[in-house]
Amino acid sequence: MTRPEPTSADxxxxxxxxxxxxxxxxxGPDNGPAVLLIxxxxxxxxxxxxxxxxxxxxxxxxxxxxxxxxxxRGSCALPYNESGRPYTFDDVALYDLPAAVATIxxxxxDRPLFAVAHCIGAISLSLSLTGGLLPGLAGVVAQGVFLxxxxxxxxxxxxxxxxxxxxxxxxxxxxxxxxVGLWNKRTLLYAALSRKGDCPDPTCRLVHYGxxxxxxxxxxxxxxxxxxxxxxxxxxxVPLSVLPHLRQMELAHxxxxxxxxxxxxxxxxxxxxxxxxxxxxxxxxxAGSRNEAWVDSNRLCHxxxxxxxxxxxxxxxxxxxxxxxxxFIGRGAAxxxxxxxxxxxxxxxxxxxxxxxxxxxxxxxxxxxGRPSAISGAGR
Ligand SMILES: [Zn+2]
Numbered sequence: 001m002t003r004p005e006p007t008s009a010d011x012x013x014x015x016x017x018x019x020x021x022x023x024x025x026x027x028g029p030d031n032g033p034a035v036l037l038i039x040x041x042x043x044x045x046x047x048x049x050x051x052x053x054x055x056x057x058x059x060x061x062x063x064x065x066x067x068x069x070x071x072x073r074g075s076c077a078l079p080y081n082e083s084g085r086p087y088t089f090d091d092v093a094l095y096d097l098p099a100a101v102a103t104i105x106x107x108x109x110d111r112p113l114f115a116v117a118h119c120i121g122a123i124s125l126s127l128s129l130t131g132g133l134l135p136g137l138a139g140v141v142a143q144g145v146f147l148x149x150x151x152x153x154x155x156x157x158x159x160x161x162x163x164x165x166x167x168x169x170x171x172x173x174x175x176x177x178x179x180v181g182l183w184n185k186r187t188l189l190y191a192a193l194s195r196k197g198d199c200p201d202p203t204c205r206l207v208h209y210g211x212x213x214x215x216x217x218x219x220x221x222x223x224x225x226x227x228x229x230x231x232x233x234x235x236x237x238v239p240l241s242v243l244p245h246l247r248q249m250e251l252a253h254x255x256x257x258x259x260x261x262x263x264x265x266x267x268x269x270x271x272x273x274x275x276x277x278x279x280x281x282x283x284x285x286x287a288g289s290r291n292e293a294w295v296d297s298n299r300l301c302h303x304x305x306x307x308x309x310x311x312x313x314x315x316x317x318x319x320x321x322x323x324x325x326x327x328f329i330g331r332g333a334a335x336x337x338x339x340x341x342x343x344x345x346x347x348x349x350x351x352x353x354x355x356x357x358x359x360x361x362x363x364x365x366x367x368x369x370g371r372p373s374a375i376s377g378a379g380r
Contacts, residue, residue, distance in 0.1 A: 003051065003058070014103040016073075016095035020080060024103060025049075025069045028061035033112040033138065033349055034104060035060055036068045038097070040119030040144075040325065042238040044077035045069035047118070047328055052226040054334035056116075056341070063342045065114075068104050072096040074120065076236020082172060086241035088258040089120065090265050093127035101134050112138035112352055114345055118328055119144045119293070126255045130275035131268045139348040141284045141341055144324050145294040147273045148301040149249045152292070155215040172237040174206075203232045215292035219323040222330035234329070253300075276305060282313040282351075284344040286337070288322030315344075 012024045025045060037048045037056065048056050048069055057067040072092055073080045080087070104113060115137055117125045122142035128134050130147075199205055199220065210217050220228075227234070245258040255272035259265035269275035283305075285298040302316035317340045319327060327337045 012103060012107070014099055016099045018091065018095050020073055020084070020095070022073065022078070022096060022100065023071050024100060026066060026107075027057040027069065028066040029064060030066065031111070032064040032066060033114060033345065034066045034068055034108045035345065036070060036100060036104060036113065036115045038070055038072065038115060038117035038121030038125060039075065040121055041074040041242070042076055042081070042236055043234055043325075044075040044236070045071045046077065046234060047325070050224070050227055050329055052224045053329070053331045056328060056333070056338050059334050059338040059342060060345075063346070065342075065345060066108070068100075070096075070100045072100070072121070072124070074242075076234075081237050081239050086239065088242060088245040089124045089127065090245070090258050090268055092120075092124040093131065093268055094133070094265060097125060097128045098133045101137075112349060114139045114141070114348070116141040116341060117143065119324070122146050123149060123249070123255050126272045127257065127268055130255075130272040130278045132278050133267060135280065137281045138352060139282045139284070139344065140279075141286060141344060142298065142301075143286045143327055144288075144291055145297040146283070146285055146301045147255050147276060148253050148297050148304060149246075149255065150253050150295055150297045150300060151250055152215060152295055155210070155292075171241070172239040174237055201228075201231070203235075204228065207231055207235045210293060216290075217293055217324050218326040218329065219288075219290060219321070222322070222326035222332065224331040227329055227331070273304065276309045276312060279309075279312045282344075282348050283315070284341070285314065285316045286319065286327065286340065287316075288319045288324060288327050290321060290323045293324040 006025060010026050013021055015021055039045050039047050060067050071077050073087060073096055115125060122145055126147045208216060249255055257265055257268045257270050285302050287298040299316060302314060305312055305314045319337050327333060
């Protein structure tokens, strides 16, 4: 497979309103709808562009979509996890995602814009969307989790234990076992966190079981050997400052705002699930049938949204035998997963085109055109 090398014109830097420098990379045709890809925490936009597999940007390009890969502040390719000031997912929802969408819109004009988000990226997206901060998206795909985060009981206990054990002087969790060092005080702790699993590679054991959470982050056999051997490159440190927010959401089984009293965050809803009626575009919820990280969170989200918000167009697709991150980085994901995403984008795009055509016809006929409900653009 030959891919054009990224040029400087494909990399776009932008600054958030709270002063962080983030970046976007575009891949694929300059016409047609655009797709913002939002990675999970502690990895980077690279999870969508692995050169060793037929990745999602390849599949989207072939289907006529332009990918926009965002590195938000939780990206391991940026310095903020290890050396930035503490942040929560409120900051991602309030600052990073709206700034990224505004930057893309400056470039694509009124072409439709979708968002495809993984894990914590999807949680943050749900908070921005229900705050009305991303109006006029054409559609949203959320992988693993969306409005109703839920983990297994054993994972919940382990996260609590790990954060107690680490104590207040440790600010983040390493992913690369080599960085922990062999004769370091923390070595024993990391050895404990990575004790599960059969793989001889300690970095693999550490991230495979979610930094000791005990829940697998991917199906080991689904990885390409090249991907497996560079896990230390793909994963970075995770700041512990995000854990209380995550714990609060998991206990509520709903995405909630962390900064309750700080006025700067009042644009975000206190509870995203309660504000779900503000979602103004179709939603596809995806999950692997073996997702151990968020278990059946997205099935639950589908049930709750269908019952409570019949006005929100939502569907749920489960990918048999897939876990969590392998839905994007798995060597067979192009065959097993990405087709579901492209089908959703195609159907939604066709719906938008039809509505625009009917709208135009009504204007030509001289009647009242009404309002096109799914035309893209920030004007909606
Ligand atoms: Zn392994």
